[in-house]
Amino acid sequence: MDSRETLCENPVIITDRDAWKEINLKDAGTIEVEIGFGSGEYLLRRASEYPERLFIGIEKKPGMITEVSKRVASHNLNNIRLLESCAKDAFADLFPANSISRVYSLFPDPWPKRKHLHYRLFSSEYLRLLNNRLIFGSEALIVTDSEDYCNWMLKQLPDTGFEVENSIIPPQFDTRFERKWLEQNFNTFFRILLKKARHIET
Template identity: 65%
Template structure:
């Protein structure tokens, strides 16, 4: 179950039907930025619950307002570092899909320590995901892509690795397309073994 104690509620409805919410599939977007994909997914799949995690307050405010204006009752916004969010707000086996589109690649050697998808973090994501479900990471950075692949052994995931054309229509995807990027690196991590944390 998702522990939503510190989640901003985009709408002000009183939701007390916890059993119904618990049965819903939960999708989580890490670093949603301007929220284009999060908002679109939530609009397309009203039967699912969407939780967006973003560390920048201005973006949290902007996307929360947008969700309210569109009357989307299936979005929760979490202002948090994604590292803390999964340990603090989610329980084991509570998430059906996680995705991160164009996560910060931290290209400088001295900043590699800030990269999100390290082996310990992938193990945490594994723990929070349901068996058979997926974490999807799409990046423009070949170096980050290669680095993430090296993090995957021992994390309980089967790894699928390919390149894909632009298809998410997010701010960063549009930015790279303007700079003539025609494909991006995608890693799909499918949970095949449960990791205890």
């Protein structure tokens, strides 16, 4: 059985709009979204700590989705759904305004080459969309190993409706990418915490 067949048969995994429609966001209560959940460590920990919340993980790679879905099953977690999509499309097409309580993205791809900058997430346009989807007063957490990417994101933030906190933090998430950087002697990371202070219409 290939990964595509596994995706279609696994109830944890959202593969199409019909499956998405089965999730009643209005009745779901507190919704947390992780963008690019990788190996799923942080997503599973959050879902275990807050069983009353709904957790939606967004990832583009089917293989990662399949592997994490197995871990979800082994932990007997029924409050996680995994969505195969890019974050821009998911937020634009699937989530209504004022529907999400918390968003986090740990170690997103910094796309360091200048010719690839247009691939970076958290552009000003995307941040305005993210603002629109978040509930007033809720937060988005972004952690990166790239100081250049951090500085670029900070420049995108004016007029996006967020209050901003940025700081340098020690390792604390125990994800695959964090462990990778620790092995290369990266001992500090860049944290951006965004709090929705003003609603942006999109």
